[in-house]
Amino acid sequence: GNSVTQMEGPVTLSExxxxxxxxxxTATGYPSLFWYVQYPGExxxxxLKATKADDKGSNKGFEATYRKETTSFHLEKxxxxxxxxxxYFCALTNTGNQFYFGTGTSLTVIP
Amino acid sequence: xxGVTQTPKFQVLKTGQSMTLQCAQDMNHNSMYWYRQxxxxxxxxxxxxxxxxxxxxxxxxxxxxxxxxxxxxxSLRLESAAPSQTSVxxxxxxxxxxxxxxxxFGPGTRLTVL
Numbered sequence: 001g002n003s004v005t006q007m008e009g010p011v012t013l014s015e016x017x018x019x020x021x022x023x024x025x026t027a028t029g030y031p032s033l034f035w036y037v038q039y040p041g042e043x044x045x046x047x048l049k050a051t052k053a054d055d056k057g058s059n060k061g062f063e064a065t066y067r068k069e070t071t072s073f074h075l076e077k078x079x080x081x082x083x084x085x086x087x088y089f090c091a092l093t094n095t096g097n098q099f100y101f102g103t104g105t106s107l108t109v110i111p
Numbered sequence: 112x113x114g115v116t117q118t119p120k121f122q123v124l125k126t127g128q129s130m131t132l133q134c135a136q137d138m139n140h141n142s143m144y145w146y147r148q149x150x151x152x153x154x155x156x157x158x159x160x161x162x163x164x165x166x167x168x169x170x171x172x173x174x175x176x177x178x179x180x181x182x183x184x185x186s187l188r189l190e191s192a193a194p195s196q197t198s199v200x201x202x203x204x205x206x207x208x209x210x211x212x213x214x215x216f217g218p219g220t221r222l223t224v225l
Contacts, residue, residue, distance in 0.1 A: 032212065043115070043201055043216030044154075089153065096205075096212045097142060097161055098169070103153040 002027045004090050006102035013080055013109050021075040021105045023064075023090035031092040033057075033066055033073040038087045038104070047075075047088070080109045113137055115217035117202050123223045124192045132187040132220050134202030142205040143185040144169075144214070145177060147198040154201065160185055192224045 007022040025031065032051045036044040048057035053068035062077045073090060090102040118133045136143065141162045146154040146169075156169030160179040174196060176188045189196060202217040 036214075041218075043203075043218050044214075045216070046213050049213070093212055097159065098156065099144075099214060101154040103151055 002031070002092060002094055002098075002100045004092055004100050004102040006088075006090050006105050008105070009087075010106040010108060013107070015082055015109055015111050016079045017109075019075070019077040019080045019084075019107070021088055021090075021107070023073045023075065023102060025071050025073065025090070025092050027071075027092055027094055027100075029094055030068075031094045032096075033064070034091040034093075034099075035062070035064055035073070035075050036089040036091060036101075038089065040086070044089060080107070082109045082111055085109050115202055115204055115215050117200075117217035117220050119220060120218065121221050123225065124189075125225050126193060128192050129188070129190050130192065131189075132200055132202075132222075133184070134186065134217060135184045136202075136204040136215070137183065138204060138206065138215065139182070140204035140206055140215070141182070143179065144203040144205070145175075145185070145187045146201045146203065147171065147196075148201060148219075149198050157187065157200075192222075194224045196222065197224045198222060 035047040037047045048059040050057040050066035056065045087104045093099045115136045144159040145157040158177040163182045200220045203214045
């Protein structure tokens with residue numbers, strides 16, 4: 001079956017620290033992979049995506065590389081800001097109709 | 112272009128009461144979804160509609176019904192609310208571009224069942 005496993009949170013970092021949020025997946029075939037971000041009181045927004053192996057998705061300084069050999073899609077940012085405080089969700093789709101989400105990782109960045 | 116809209120934003124029900132959560136999208140998307148979000152559980156799919164006139168069960172459909180009223184609107188009904196249905200409910204729709212599908216989410220409905 002399809003599933004996504006994310007590192008447990010919450011994560012607390014100081015401003016300008018390096019961020020990594022781990023995500024691994026189980027899927028048949030060749031899924032598309034996504035990172036979504038949820039700011040307090042809002043719905044999820046797409047942060048970045050990758051549709052095939054070795055693709056690197058990037059947006060707003062965040063990056064993630066689709067690693068088929070390790071079935072991973074870890075989210076990284078070199079220097080986090082207070083405004084990055086949010087909940088981050090890793091997700092996949094195989095069919096394009098059903099999406100599978102991780103449990104989310106809460107990030108708090110302190111000044 | 113309002114994207115995906117949901118009503119109401121907040122609702123408190125008593126056990127056994129019924130209600131309908133409304134969702135509409137103005138992006139001409141074919142597929143629409145209802146999720147619930149619970150602490151430590153992430154998002155779980157309740158029902159989805161791949162196109163107007165069709166609906167399918169997701170991971171947690173028990174206790175819910177849906178109606179795809181037209182291409183724009185997809186409603187979620189709780190016939191007899193239970194405390195276990197206390198959650199935040201999100202509606203989403205999908206645009207398909209080649210192999211790539213992106214979901215657009217509404218702002219959510221926070222439901223409390225007493």
